[in-house]
Amino acid sequence: MSIPTKPFAPSDILLTNKVAVITGGGGGIGQGIALAFARFGADVVIADKNPEAGESTAAEVEKLGRRGVSITTDVRDFEQVQTMVDTAVKELGRIDILVNNAGGTRMSAFLELGEQGWDRHIDLNFKGLFGPTDAVAKVMIAQGEGGIIINVSSIEGTRAAPLFSVYAACKAGMLNFTRSMALELADHNIRVNAITPDVVDSPHLKLFDKHYSYLSGGEEGRRRAVPLSRACSVDEIAAPCVFLASEMGRYITGVTLPIDGGTHASSGWVRDPQGRWTLFPT
Numbered sequence: 001m002s003i004p005t006k007p008f009a010p011s012d013i014l015l016t017n018k019v020a021v022i023t024g025g026g027g028g029i030g031q032g033i034a035l036a037f038a039r040f041g042a043d044v045v046i047a048d049k050n051p052e053a054g055e056s057t058a059a060e061v062e063k064l065g066r067r068g069v070s071i072t073t074d075v076r077d078f079e080q081v082q083t084m085v086d087t088a089v090k091e092l093g094r095i096d097i098l099v100n101n102a103g104g105t106r107m108s109a110f111l112e113l114g115e116q117g118w119d120r121h122i123d124l125n126f127k128g129l130f131g132p133t134d135a136v137a138k139v140m141i142a143q144g145e146g147g148i149i150i151n152v153s154s155i156e157g158t159r160a161a162p163l164f165s166v167y168a169a170c171k172a173g174m175l176n177f178t179r180s181m182a183l184e185l186a187d188h189n190i191r192v193n194a195i196t197p198d199v200v201d202s203p204h205l206k207l208f209d210k211h212y213s214y215l216s217g218g219e220e221g222r223r224r225a226v227p228l229s230r231a232c233s234v235d236e237i238a239a240p241c242v243f244l245a246s247e248m249g250r251y252i253t254g255v256t257l258p259i260d261g262g263t264h265a266s267s268g269w270v271r272d273p274q275g276r277w278t279l280f281p282t
């Protein structure tokens with residue numbers, strides 16, 4: 001296969017007339033990605049289990065001048081996922097981008113989680129990835145023009161996560177699934193990548209701030225623990241996703257991109273109250 005020689009142009013970052021499906025796109029990070037994709041030219045299908053949230057994001061997409069279609073979907077139910085994908089193709093004609101974003105967790109010691117808790121986490125954060133990947137990849141293969149799948153994992157998939165053990169195991173599994181699928185789908189020019197956010201300012205984080213403030217650390221905690229000194233906005237998660245999904249990312253597949261303000265790099269180093277880096281905070 002020949003190596004392209006034409007240099008990239010600024011317009012290669014655009015997603016003009018691409019069609020993206022975003023699971024859990026009704027709120028938080030998924031909504032941020034949906035709106036950014038629309039601003040960069042894509043039509044967007046919101047596959048959220050919450051119909052009001054899905055419709056509200058779809059309406060925001062329409063305000064940006066792109067098609068926004070909400071198809072209420074629980075990613076844990078493969079029949080619903082297949083119906084969503086069939087409807088998306090019927091309504092918008094094709095699918096070029098899939099973002100597997102739906103997910104979430106609650107803090108719990110492993111020994112208190114029990115079988116129902118394990119299943120709840122696995123169904124949403126691990127199995128919930130397979131249905132959309134299966135159904136959308138088949139559409140992309142039939143279209144014959146490549147595609148991109150972005151899996152929203154977490155920094156917890158790359159480090160120990162006490163009180164989030166099953167969630168973290170699912171998010172780690174997601175990263176290896178990403179690499180395997182990158183190889184299985186490479187012959188179809190379908191690229192598969194993962195992102196690992198850390199502290200993102202989403203409704204989910206606000207819940208943590210409210211109920212587990214000692215863990216979330218508040219603004220002062222983030223100033224000390226995050227090298228870039230703050231939580232990240234959903235738009236700051238969306239921007240690298242636009243790049244990955246665009247023509248400019250066309251040679252990137254099978255990677256895990258941390259979008260974390262430096263916390264993967266700092267891995268245990270935090271600032272003391274005077275702002276000095278230390279391994280043993282007091």
Ligand SMILES: NC(=O)c1ccc[n+]([C@@H]2O[C@H](COP(=O)([O-])OP(=O)(O)OC[C@H]3O[C@@H](n4cnc5c(N)ncnc54)[C@H](O)[C@@H]3O)[C@@H](O)[C@H]2O)c1
Pocket residue numbers: 023024025026027028029030047048049050053073074075076101102103104105124128152153154155196197198199200201202203204205
């Ligand atoms: N917020 C963070 O700090 C953070 C950090 C790392 C990774 N993540 C990951 O990012 C993703 C999005 O997180 P968020 O913080 O935006 O969450 P959120 O709770 O703010 O939003 C999640 C959205 O997904 C939808 N959803 C939940 N279950 C669903 C299901 N079964 N099927 C379809 N839709 C469903 C919800 O209705 C909601 O609109 C998750 O996979 C999460 O694990 C979040």
